[in-house]
Amino acid sequence: MSKKRSDVISWDEFFMRVALAASMRSKDPNTQVGACIADTNHRILSVGYNGTPSALNDDDFPWGVSDDPLADKHSYVVHAEANAVLNYRGSLKDMSGATVYVTLFPCNECAKILAQVGIGEVVYLSDKYDGTEGNLISKRILTSCGIRFRGMELAER
Numbered sequence: 001m002s003k004k005r006s007d008v009i010s011w012d013e014f015f016m017r018v019a020l021a022a023s024m025r026s027k028d029p030n031t032q033v034g035a036c037i038a039d040t041n042h043r044i045l046s047v048g049y050n051g052t053p054s055a056l057n058d059d060d061f062p063w064g065v066s067d068d069p070l071a072d073k074h075s076y077v078v079h080a081e082a083n084a085v086l087n088y089r090g091s092l093k094d095m096s097g098a099t100v101y102v103t104l105f106p107c108n109e110c111a112k113i114l115a116q117v118g119i120g121e122v123v124y125l126s127d128k129y130d131g132t133e134g135n136l137i138s139k140r141i142l143t144s145c146g147i148r149f150r151g152m153e154l155a156e157r
């Protein structure tokens, strides 16, 4: 009789790879971000990546940065974590205590959104904006709302 496989990927790795796959849909030329929200029963609630609102023609808007907010991509892009929350079609009470897997540490605006929908934990791959103003504010919000956060790495496969 054959034995069951035991070297399966962990839940952390599975959800982070889903987030990573979502990031591959991003059209942002500089930073592609993916997010996957999983509940405490290991069920995926939602997925998102950074992009413009779907009704907006993203060929008509900037993908670069500029001192002019009208010509800056940041003015038009919805962040991956926000999109994951907005894409969710279930009852928000089921998001309580859920974990968001995100390929880049959330900004302060997303931290507020995640806190307000009751996310319990943030797991991230990169923290490339560590120490910047928005990043420090985000960590302050998460900490003060009792939202745990931890980094993880993905093994090469």
Ligand SMILES: Nc1nc(=O)n([C@H]2C[C@H](O)[C@@H](COP(=O)(O)O)O2)cc1CO
Binding pocket: 028, 030, 031, 032, 033, 049, 050, 051, 074, 077, 078, 079, 080, 081, 104, 105, 106, 107, 108, 110, 129
């Ligand atoms: N956690 C995040 N989720 C996101 O979806 N983003 C998005 C906004 C932009 O489209 C891009 C950042 O572009 P840049 O400033 O690195 O060229 O990633 C950014 C962050 C950073 O906090």
Ligand SMILES: [Zn+2]
Binding pocket: 079, 080, 081, 082, 106, 107, 108, 109, 110, 111
């Ligand atoms: Zn954000």
